[in-house]
Amino acid sequence: MATQQTQKLARILIAPSIILLLLWMIVPLAMTAWFSALNYNLLNSVTSFAGLGNYRYFLSNPAFLSSLLNTLVLVGAVLAISAFFGVLIALLLDQVIVGRRVVRLMLIAPFFVMPTVSALIWKNLLMNPVSGLLAWLWRLFGLAPVDWFTQVPMLSIILIVAWQWLPFAVLILLTALQSLDQEQQEAALMDGAGPFDRFFHLTLPHLARPLSIVILIETIFLLTVFAEIYVTTGGGPGVETTNLAYLIYSQALLQYDVGAASAGGLIAVVLANIAAIFLMRIVGKNLET
Amino acid sequence: MGRITLEGVTKSFDDTKVIHGADLEIEDGKFVVFVGPSGCGKTTLLRLIAGLEDVSGGRILIDGKDVTRLAPAKRGLSMVFQSYALYPHMSVRRNIAFGLKMARMPKDEIERRVAHAAGILNLTDYLDRRPGQLSGGQRQRVAIGRAIVREPKGFLFDEPLSNLDAALRVQMRLEVTRLQKQLKTTAVYVTHDQVEAMTMADQIVVLQAGRIEQVGTPLELYQRPANVFVAGFIGSPRMNLFEGPVAKRNGATTLGVRPEHLRVQPGEAVAPAGCEAWGGTVIQAEHLGSDTFVYVDVPGIGTLDARCTGELRVQVGDTVTLLPDMYQLHRFDAQQLAMA
Numbered sequence: 151m152a153t154q155q156t157q158k159l160a161r162i163l164i165a166p167s168i169i170l171l172l173l174w175m176i177v178p179l180a181m182t183a184w185f186s187a188l189n190y191n192l193l194n195s196v197t198s199f200a201g202l203g204n205y206r207y208f209l210s211n212p213a214f215l216s217s218l219l220n221t222l223v224l225v226g227a228v229l230a231i232s233a234f235f236g237v238l239i240a241l242l243l244d245q246v247i248v249g250r251r252v253v254r255l256m257l258i259a260p261f262f263v264m265p266t267v268s269a270l271i272w273k274n275l276l277m278n279p280v281s282g283l284l285a286w287l288w289r290l291f292g293l294a295p296v297d298w299f300t301q302v303p304m305l306s307i308i309l310i311v312a313w314q315w316l317p318f319a320v321l322i323l324l325t326a327l328q329s330l331d332q333e334q335q336e337a338a339l340m341d342g343a344g345p346f347d348r349f350f351h352l353t354l355p356h357l358a359r360p361l362s363i364v365i366l367i368e369t370i371f372l373l374t375v376f377a378e379i380y381v382t383t384g385g386g387p388g389v390e391t392t393n394l395a396y397l398i399y400s401q402a403l404l405q406y407d408v409g410a411a412s413a414g415g416l417i418a419v420v421l422a423n424i425a426a427i428f429l430m431r432i433v434g435k436n437l438e439t
Numbered sequence: 440m441g442r443i444t445l446e447g448v449t450k451s452f453d454d455t456k457v458i459h460g461a462d463l464e465i466e467d468g469k470f471v472v473f474v475g476p477s478g479c480g481k482t483t484l485l486r487l488i489a490g491l492e493d494v495s496g497g498r499i500l501i502d503g504k505d506v507t508r509l510a511p512a513k514r515g516l517s518m519v520f521q522s523y524a525l526y527p528h529m530s531v532r533r534n535i536a537f538g539l540k541m542a543r544m545p546k547d548e549i550e551r552r553v554a555h556a557a558g559i560l561n562l563t564d565y566l567d568r569r570p571g572q573l574s575g576g577q578r579q580r581v582a583i584g585r586a587i588v589r590e591p592k593g594f595l596f597d598e599p600l601s602n603l604d605a606a607l608r609v610q611m612r613l614e615v616t617r618l619q620k621q622l623k624t625t626a627v628y629v630t631h632d633q634v635e636a637m638t639m640a641d642q643i644v645v646l647q648a649g650r651i652e653q654v655g656t657p658l659e660l661y662q663r664p665a666n667v668f669v670a671g672f673i674g675s676p677r678m679n680l681f682e683g684p685v686a687k688r689n690g691a692t693t694l695g696v697r698p699e700h701l702r703v704q705p706g707e708a709v710a711p712a713g714c715e716a717w718g719g720t721v722i723q724a725e726h727l728g729s730d731t732f733v734y735v736d737v738p739g740i741g742t743l744d745a746r747c748t749g750e751l752r753v754q755v756g757d758t759v760t761l762l763p764d765m766y767q768l769h770r771f772d773a774q775q776l777a778m779a
């Protein structure tokens with residue numbers, strides 16, 4: 151876009167899609183904002199203006215703080231797992247020579263399984279305390295099987311979600327590893343750098359950018375994890391696995407309180423934006439140049 | 440010290456043999472150039488010396504010590520890659536210092552050496568930049584800086600100038616040669632550019648298809664090529680090489696004569712006693728100003744290239760006689776080897 155002419159043309163041509171996108175976002179957002187200011191319960195045909203009452207109600211709900219915390223724990227843990235093991239597995243896969251394609255395909259597969267389905271698989275086939283594979287494994291070693299969703303509900307959710315997102319990280323990181331310059335590695339070899347030095351001084355800096363992308367994209371999706379919780383724990387026991395998305399759902403469709411749910415939705419939007427700005431600050435630096 | 444010895448070094452990739460038994464003695468402080476056509480194994484041989492590839496057979500010695508199974512870093516050599524292979528995330532300073540840091544050298548010593556190298560290479564103002572912010576020539580100098588700070592026993596260069604433009608290449612050629620003479624460190628330099636080879640080398644190693652064809656000083660190779668391949672490869676424009684009755688008459692299977700050893704005489708002429716005279720038709724004349732290259736079609740021999748002064752006026756279609764300098768004829772036998 152060198153000249154003023156082309157800039158102007160570009161703006162005109164882009165305008166329709168920008169406007170459409172704006173409407174697409176603004177209309178639901180405006181409706182949510184409007185509902186959030188109403189006393190609006192599906193069980194009660196009378197609606198009335200509530201002002202900030204719904205916000206006060208949602209924020210003072212003791213479940214709110216714990217759901218916020220749960221969201222952070224879930225996002226943080228899954229990010230940590232997919233970054234750490236993502237790098238590790240990508241490094242290993244980069245070494246594998248025989249059966250490369252098959253191994254890769256198998257690794258990517260979980261990404262294509264619907265969240266609901268994968269949660270069901272984990273719940274019924276793997277983590278079931280009586281008939282699950284893990285229970286069998288535990289018994290094999292003479293241990294008492296773990297009742298995953300009762301004893302360690304958050305850990306279970308984290309495992310399921312991480313299982314889904316790890317392949318994505320591996321895929322991106324593996325692609326990045328393959329573009330690593332071989333002569334650089336050899337130069338480092340001549341310079342007397344061992345495997346760890348080469349990893350920390352060459353490979354890891356090279357992976358900074360793809361890692362940023364992984365973290366950015368995963369955060370966006372992990373903030374709204376829902377199906378996995380809905381299918382397995384239903385937010386319980388108590389509110390131990392209730393994240394923000396699930397809290398809003400339970401407000402709206404379990405308690406039929408559309409007003410409070412809308413208020414919660416807007417609060418979630420604000421929080422997500424704060425997280426996004428925060429992330430862009432830290433991570434976005436790596437994406438420049 | 441840095442005497443590098445190859446003893447019967449061979450290398451195969453899978454089933455293809457790429458280096459067929461190389462024997463070579465590189466003396467301390469010498470600038471040795473590997474030259475040869477593309478794919479002849481120059482890079483492979485250099486990488487074998489560096490330790491980046493394992494030999495399939497034979498031994499490599501540095502200062503008399505067998506290093507055949509030694510890791511690259513332990514051989515005390517440093518390498519300048521064709522792509523420079525700088526570390527993109529590090530500043531120029533850290534790039535140059537990396538090898539020293541890996542050797543756990545004290546900080547102030549590292550700093551001293553980096554500053555010294557940067558001074559020699561005119562990089563002092565660029566020490567805090569990233570490689571991405573440098574020009575090609577500057578990157579090249581960083582790569583050289585990285586090689587010299589370690590004060591190695593020898594430098595290995597793999598076509599280090601091939602990514603530079605012509606003018607910069609000439610300048611860097613001089614700088615590299617000057618630096619090597621100043622440091623008195625053994626250097627092995629790979630190129631396929633024979634001008635680089637002729638101007639930089641103390642010793643040239645001519646390779647063809649994984650075999651060492653000849654080793655010698657630039658002038659030795661030029662004046663006494665050991666075989667037809669070297670005769671044709673060294674020298675620009677190429678030596679005229681031909682077979683046939685004229686070659687036989689002079690007691691050789693293949694006869695060679697360089698363009699500057701052919702005198703061009705307009706018209707027909709008779710050979711003086713004991714000399715040759717080849718009459719023919721000019722098919723092309725390249726006037727370069729100082730020199731003129733005349734391509735002459737001689738019946739029974741083929742096309743010969745002759746160099747003469749720019750004053751000579753010849754045109755396409757003219758009949759001329761070529762008078763070779765009989766003392767400068769190169770005779771090769773049926774095995775393509777030079778005859779004494």
Ligand SMILES: Nc1ncnc2c1ncn2[C@@H]1O[C@H](COP(=O)(O)OP(=O)(O)OP(=O)(O)O)[C@@H](O)[C@H]1O
Nearest residue numbers: 452453457475476477478479480481482483484631
């Ligand atoms: N890793 C490898 N695997 C199989 N064959 C190889 C490998 N590396 C090089 N070769 C082969 O070895 C031969 C010599 O290669 P090399 O790179 O040493 O040539 P070179 O003389 O450096 O050529 P150039 O002037 O084009 O760089 C070539 O025929 C090449 O195909």
Ligand SMILES: [Mg+2]
Nearest residue numbers: 481482483598
């Ligand atoms: Mg090469």
